[in-house]
Amino acid sequence: QKEVEQNSGPLSVPEGAIASLNCTYSDRGSQSFFWYRQYSGKSPELIMSIYSNGDKEDGRFTAQLNKASQYVSLLIRDSQPSDSATYLCAVKYGNKLVFGAGTILRVKS
């Protein structure tokens, strides 16, 4: 059974702070990792993808991957109230994505 684990939260951070979201996965053979954001009642939208160990930055978002520890994280700098959403981690296994249950992020103004 391929598993992806996330802390369900909610994770509460003040506006302007750094939000750190974490995800662990069970299969060392995984090569592709994705972070999606999902607002309440809406469909997931892609934030970032990462395939190599290390950091990948895109604007206020940084994805970090450590394949040895089977760990992928998402950092959101200068958090805004509009970042309040559920963040889904997804890991590609073969032709399929396996999703974590998501972490609820609340940014307080």
Added chain:
Amino acid sequence: DGGITQSPKYLFRKEGQNVTLSCEQNLNHDAMYWYRQDPGQGLRLIYYSQIVNDFQKGDIAEGYSVSREKKESFPLTVTSAQKNPTAFYLCASATTSTFSTDTQYFGPGTRLTVL
């Protein structure tokens, strides 16, 4: 506009009825997927298709059926055999290639409620 469309946005079904959810994409993607999302849970894969006229069961295929007669379309039928169909249904599509990232993009979803 390129994208993925799903219809209807909301759907109500009576016990014992079959209903079909539509998913269309004009992104020229080869692969299409159907997921189900229940409150507080992640997405669970129902069916997926990598190519026209071929599809595979996902993790929770029982009570569902699909067809892939056209590249652009991947309808999902929720049959009366599905005992607890109330959920948010999401369709996704992706390019397929041995070396591509196969990033999946989602449609807006259909919320199905059994009365």
